[in-house]
Amino acid sequence: MKAFGKILGIFVLGLLLILVALGFALTHLFDPNDYKDEIRKLARDRAHVELTLNGDIGWSLFPWLGLELHDASVATLQNPSTPFADLQLLGLSVRVLPLLRKEVQMSDVRVDGLNLKLARDASGHGNWQDIGTPLADGQQPTTPPTAGNDGPQTPPARSERPMKLDIDSLTVNNATVTYSDAQSGRNFTAESIQLSTGAVRESSDIPVKLTAFLGTNQPQMRARTELAGQLRFDRVLKRYQFEDMRLSGEVSGEPLQGKTMTFSTQGQLLADLAANVADWSNLKLSANQLRALGELHLRNLDSDPQLAGALSIAQFDLRAFLDGIAQPLPATADPTALAQVELVARLQGSKNALALEDLTAKVDGSTFNGRLAVDDIARQAVRLQLKADRFNADRYLPPQSKDAEGQAAARKAEVQGTEQAAVASAGTTPLPNAPSKEAWSDDRLFPVERLRALDLNADLAFGQLTLKNVAIDNAALRVQSQAGLASLQTLSGEIANGRFETHGSLDVRGDTPQLALQAQVQRVPVELILKAQNPEPPLRGGLNLTGEVTASGNSQKALVETLNGNARFNLDNGVLVNANLEQQLCQGIAALNQKSLTSEPRGKDTAFRQLGGTLTLRDGVANNPDLKASIRGLLVNGKGAIDLRVLGLDYTLGVVVEGDKGDMPDPACQVNDRFANVEVPIRCRGPLELGAKACRLDRDGLASVGAQLLRNRVEDKIDDKLGDKVSPQIKDALKGLLKR
Numbered sequence: 177m178k179a180f181g182k183i184l185g186i187f188v189l190g191l192l193l194i195l196v197a198l199g200f201a202l203t204h205l206f207d208p209n210d211y212k213d214e215i216r217k218l219a220r221d222r223a224h225v226e227l228t229l230n231g232d233i234g235w236s237l238f239p240w241l242g243l244e245l246h247d248a249s250v251a252t253l254q255n256p257s258t259p260f261a262d263l264q265l266l267g268l269s270v271r272v273l274p275l276l277r278k279e280v281q282m283s284d285v286r287v288d289g290l291n292l293k294l295a296r297d298a299s300g301h302g303n304w305q306d307i308g309t310p311l312a313d314g315q316q317p318t319t320p321p322t323a324g325n326d327g328p329q330t331p332p333a334r335s336e337r338p339m340k341l342d343i344d345s346l347t348v349n350n351a352t353v354t355y356s357d358a359q360s361g362r363n364f365t366a367e368s369i370q371l372s373t374g375a376v377r378e379s380s381d382i383p384v385k386l387t388a389f390l391g392t393n394q395p396q397m398r399a400r401t402e403l404a405g406q407l408r409f410d411r412v413l414k415r416y417q418f419e420d421m422r423l424s425g426e427v428s429g430e431p432l433q434g435k436t437m438t439f440s441t442q443g444q445l446l447a448d449l450a451a452n453v454a455d456w457s458n459l460k461l462s463a464n465q466l467r468a469l470g471e472l473h474l475r476n477l478d479s480d481p482q483l484a485g486a487l488s489i490a491q492f493d494l495r496a497f498l499d500g501i502a503q504p505l506p507a508t509a510d511p512t513a514l515a516q517v518e519l520v521a522r523l524q525g526s527k528n529a530l531a532l533e534d535l536t537a538k539v540d541g542s543t544f545n546g547r548l549a550v551d552d553i554a555r556q557a558v559r560l561q562l563k564a565d566r567f568n569a570d571r572y573l574p575p576q577s578k579d580a581e582g583q584a585a586a587r588k589a590e591v592q593g594t595e596q597a598a599v600a601s602a603g604t605t606p607l608p609n610a611p612s613k614e615a616w617s618d619d620r621l622f623p624v625e626r627l628r629a630l631d632l633n634a635d636l637a638f639g640q641l642t643l644k645n646v647a648i649d650n651a652a653l654r655v656q657s658q659a660g661l662a663s664l665q666t667l668s669g670e671i672a673n674g675r676f677e678t679h680g681s682l683d684v685r686g687d688t689p690q691l692a693l694q695a696q697v698q699r700v701p702v703e704l705i706l707k708a709q710n711p712e713p714p715l716r717g718g719l720n721l722t723g724e725v726t727a728s729g730n731s732q733k734a735l736v737e738t739l740n741g742n743a744r745f746n747l748d749n750g751v752l753v754n755a756n757l758e759q760q761l762c763q764g765i766a767a768l769n770q771k772s773l774t775s776e777p778r779g780k781d782t783a784f785r786q787l788g789g790t791l792t793l794r795d796g797v798a799n800n801p802d803l804k805a806s807i808r809g810l811l812v813n814g815k816g817a818i819d820l821r822v823l824g825l826d827y828t829l830g831v832v833v834e835g836d837k838g839d840m841p842d843p844a845c846q847v848n849d850r851f852a853n854v855e856v857p858i859r860c861r862g863p864l865e866l867g868a869k870a871c872r873l874d875r876d877g878l879a880s881v882g883a884q885l886l887r888n889r890v891e892d893k894i895d896d897k898l899g900d901k902v903s904p905q906i907k908d909a910l911k912g913l914l915k916r
Contacts, residue, residue, distance in 0.1 A: 208233045226251040227249075230247040245265070252303060264288045264290075286348075288348075289351070292354070293354050294355040296355075300359055340378065354366075371385070384404065399426065400425045420444070425438070435502050439461075441459070453477065454473075456471060480527070484522075491538070494515070510570075510572070518538045519532075519538075535548055542567045543564065545563050558634075567638050574619070607870075608863070616736050617733060618733045654666045662683075672700070676695065678695045680693035680694060688729060701718060702716065705719070716753060717747040719746075721744070740795065745790075750787050782807065785807070786804075800815065814829040831856045
């Protein structure tokens with residue numbers, strides 16, 4: 177047995193020596209460079225590609241089947257003169273014996289200077305579609321492929337166990353991948369690609385590090401990227417994992433206008449192709465100062481992919497973030513608006529839709545809850561269902577332009593000058609002039625182009641909404657907009673103890689925006705509304721109003737100048753602030769008494785129980801033919817107009833002393849029976865902001881009243897003197913003579 181074992185050992189040793197000697201002879205006596213033509217022919221016949229070997233081929237046989245290719249390129253048979261890939265060096269070694277067990281055991285694999293060129297021609301055909309495709313019968317090189325032969329032929333499925341991979345490492349140096357599309361003119365590049373891995377073995381963690389410079393020409397952008405993590409795959413289970421993935425870099429280019437955005441993201445990636453699912457858990461994302469956490473889950477990868485997940489964005493300065501990527505927000509009245517923004521939401525989506533469900537967003541101290549969705553990304557169909565605790569909309573409105581500021585300052589100066597003269601004179605000076613300065617801005621109001629493309633369905637609610645310095649409680653806004661037609665289904669809310677509700681539409685489909693509104697107001701404090709134009713409103717009281725108006729234009733000025741419609745209003749328990757109505761009445765009665773006032777005018781307010789009438793609006797002018805006001809002991813009738821274009825009023829009032837004949841503030845204006853039911857004329861003209869301070873006694877009208885009172889007094893004397901001594905017909909004749 178010992179002799180047999182010794183003989184067997186000598187035989188095996190001899191066999192190994194023969195194999196080594198054969199390998200040495202093959203590798204040293206056999207030069208593969210002498211067979212380049214045969215290798216190229218083999219590539220054409222079997223792989224159906226055009227292989228060009230410009231450099232030397234180096235190789236080893238045993239125990240490693242080693243190969244080194246220098247300066248090689250590959251092209252399709254259809255276009256052999258234009259390689260889609262070339263490289264400077266490919267080096268690899270494979271153990272020979274494991275190949276017999278269908279196991280690939282490699283040492284380090286190295287690729288230097290790979291240049292992969294992918295291109296789609298003007299007809300939409302990609303050069304990669306011809307890889308591995310043989311020429312059709314009679315087809316000549318450079319001839320476009322025939323129909324039905326656009327892509328590589330897939331080999332028939334095999335039931336054998338897949339080949340097992342075992343590679344010590346993979347290194348790619350200075351690789352480049354380019355893609356060009358002749359149809360769109362777009363180009364994409366990945367340059368200076370550096371890839372290094374650890375041992376590549378199935379079902380084992382594979383350390384991976386990849387760096388590259390990415391670029392595109394439409395728009396021109398460039399990005400530096402670095403990717404690292406642990407790759408794990410199982411081809412039988414079709415399961416791929418990328419654990420501890422970290423992707424970072426920076427982006428610059430035309431959209432950023434010279435600025436740079438740094439970014440990083442990390443997490444755990446999983447793709448299970450057998451179950452058609454993919455997950456990204458422990459997601460962390462940063463872009464400049466933005467920081468986000470979340471997770472993403474994809475289902476139905478093979479049919480209709482569905483997205484689910486969660487997203488949390490920490491508080492950040494949205495204005496500064498967008499400015500840092502050269503996408504600044506429009507200017508706002510408050511330059512610090514949107515400096516504090518944070519968000520938490522669930523994600524749901526599909527191929528053409530994305531929704532933020534159970535959304536909680538905090539914006540500058542306001543909290544919003546609800547849903548934000550794009551139901552159709554292609555159509556930009558936006559859907560909003562949000563409820564906020566409080567929100568100050570004034571902070572986010574566009575600021576006034578320089579022209580509008582100058583216009584407002586000029587009007588303010590005009591009004592202040594008129595007001596000072598009216599107060600100083602206590603209403604004894606001539607009537608103020610009608611205002612001439614424009615009261616409304618000519619700044620562009622509606623973003624017409626955006627509205628025409630907008631597909632919006634919004635349902636918003638606010639615990640408290642501040643708009644034009646007016647606090648609106650329980651505000652609600654529902655609006656739909658599509659193809660340039662916006663329908664205001666409701667805009668409602670509560671102001672103090674009152675309430676309002678508005679419906680309407682905005683049509684921007686034509687050249688000029690068309691606005692239509694219907695409003696109903698109940699017991700809303702009118703002074704809060706007037707504060708939008710005057711911080712010290714001249715009128716207080718509960719406003720009740722119903723009306724409908726139309727207007728056209730794209731500025732405040734244009735809308736007011738085209739304002740048309742009808743309205744009915746009523747003001748309950750109102751007050752004319754710093755009103756001189758009582759003083760005007762006293763002056764009129766003193767004149768009729770032929771006396772002079774001896775007391776100083778009193779500057780207290782004038783209260784009234786009710787004020788109302790109807791308005792007819794034509795081209796920005798509101799005509800009011802039936803004004804009526806009820807003051808204790810007095811009745812005021814009036815008619816006139818309010819020119820909304822310049823916020824000016826022009827009214828004729830008649831003040832009638834009814835039943836209250838109590839003491840007046842001055843002896844010269846004591847009221848007796850003969851003044852009962854006499855209408856004292858008052859004229860009001862000037863800026864609307866002046867209120868009753870724009871009113872003066874109508875001297876011309878007062879002369880007619882005096883004549884009437886004189887006639888009444890003579891008639892009373894006739895009745896007293898003649899009594900029953902003469903017939904009624906004679907007394908009537910005498911009174912008739914007084915009227916001539």
